[in-house]
Structure formats: C-alpha cells, structure tokens
Amino acid sequence: MSPVRMSAGPELLLLPLALLVLQASRCHGACVEVDSDTEAVANEGFKLGCISCKMRGEVVAWASVNWFFKASDETNFSHLYSYENQDGLIIDSRFYKRLGWKGSKHTNDLQDGSIFIRNVTYNDTGTYLCIFYRTLQYSNYDYPTITKKIMTINVVPQFTRGLASILSEVMMYVTIIGLQFWLLVEMIYCYRKISVAGEEALRESAAEYLAIASESKDNCASVQVAE
Incomplete structure (x- = not known):
C-alpha cells in the first residue's frame, strides 16, 4: 500500500497547480474607467x-x-x-x-x-x-x-500624441505586466508549499513502511527462535 502512495505523489502535486491555472484563465478583466481621447x-x-x-x-x-x-x-x-x-x-x-x-x-x-x-x-x-x-x-x-x-x-x-495618452498607455502595460508577475509569484509559492507538504507526506509514508517492515522482520525472527 505504501509504495502506491509514493508513486502517486508527483501527480497529486501537479493537480492543484493545474486547477490554479484553469481558475486564473476563467477570471474576467476588471472594469477600469479610462478617459476618452480628445x-x-x-x-x-x-x-x-x-x-x-x-x-x-x-x-x-x-x-x-x-x-x-x-x-x-x-x-x-x-x-x-x-x-x-x-x-x-x-x-x-x-x-x-x-x-x-x-x-x-x-x-x-x-x-x-x-x-x-x-x-x-x-x-x-x-x-x-x-x-x-x-x-x-x-x-x-x-x-x-x-x-x-x-x-x-x-x-x-x-x-499628434499627447503626454497624457503616452502615460496612459505606459501605465496600462505596466499594470498588465505587474498582474502577470503577481500571478506567476502566486503559482510558484503555491507549488512550493504543496511540494513541501508532499515531501513530508512521502517521508512519513516511507518511515511508516520501514517501521512495518522492521516489525515484520522482528516477528519472523521471534517465530524462528520459538521453533
């Protein structure tokens, strides 16, 4: 049972990340009140x-x-x-x-x-x-x-492009890049957090597996001595 849990670990780690990406793709852009060109x-x-x-x-x-x-x-x-x-x-x-x-x-x-x-x-x-x-x-x-x-x-x-128009365009691109960077940081943070949790779970599973194996070995040795 324990080896099956260990092999499925990486796949389970990728599942929340995939769900995060799908959720982000479904988000709608926020309404922004931008002044008209003049x-x-x-x-x-x-x-x-x-x-x-x-x-x-x-x-x-x-x-x-x-x-x-x-x-x-x-x-x-x-x-x-x-x-x-x-x-x-x-x-x-x-x-x-x-x-x-x-x-x-x-x-x-x-x-x-x-x-x-x-x-x-x-x-x-x-x-x-x-x-x-x-x-x-x-x-x-x-x-x-x-x-x-x-x-x-x-x-x-x-x-002729005015200063206000140029600044508005620059701010738009800065906002888009900033949102993309924030999303990337959030995805990396969540992935690392899930990875750490998965590694701890794998270590606990391995320790549990070794303990069961050691206990089984001790039981076998006890049976042989009794015989």
Missing part, C-alpha cells in the same frame, strides 16, 4: 469613450446611455445618440450613417457606453456629454444612479 483626425474614425463601472458587481442592474453634442459655435447641447435594450438610435441628423455603438452588448451589465464616429469632419469639433442611467435592482427595492462624463474633442488634420 483629439480626432479628419476623414478617419474616432472612438468616443465613456465607461461607468458598476461598483456592486454582484447586484443585477439595468442601464441605458444617452449622448449629447454641442458644437464649438453652439451654446446648447443637442441629443446625439441613445442606447437602450441593445438598440441604438442616432438622433442628431449630422451624424446619420456615421455613428455606431462601440460599448457593452448586454444591458444588464452595461459598463462601456462608447460610440464610434466614422469619417470625422471638422464640424465634429465640440463638447460631448455621456450620461449613464443605471438602476441597481435589489431584492426589496431599485436604486437609480446617474453618471455624467463630459469631454471636448478637437479635430485636427494629423494625429
């Missing part, structure tokens, strides 16, 4: 970012998004776009056939309300307002929330 290039596409993270991930929520636009020579906002129940509607005629949804696909977990403008023109320069209407649905009541994000977009003939 510089668009004429005649190209441009994504207007608007992210509103749901703070209570375990609570079911329903959400809708509305966009508003105010040109540089205007004083009031006009309704630009509406997204609700997985259906988007372009309201401002200046953006007909040029505007599309670029955010989350599920209304009950809507956190990204970004839109995309095709064939940007200089007339698209101005201020954009994104409003998230979210209702957290608890067991006894509903809790409505409103999140507003405002951004000023400037249309230029050629793209």
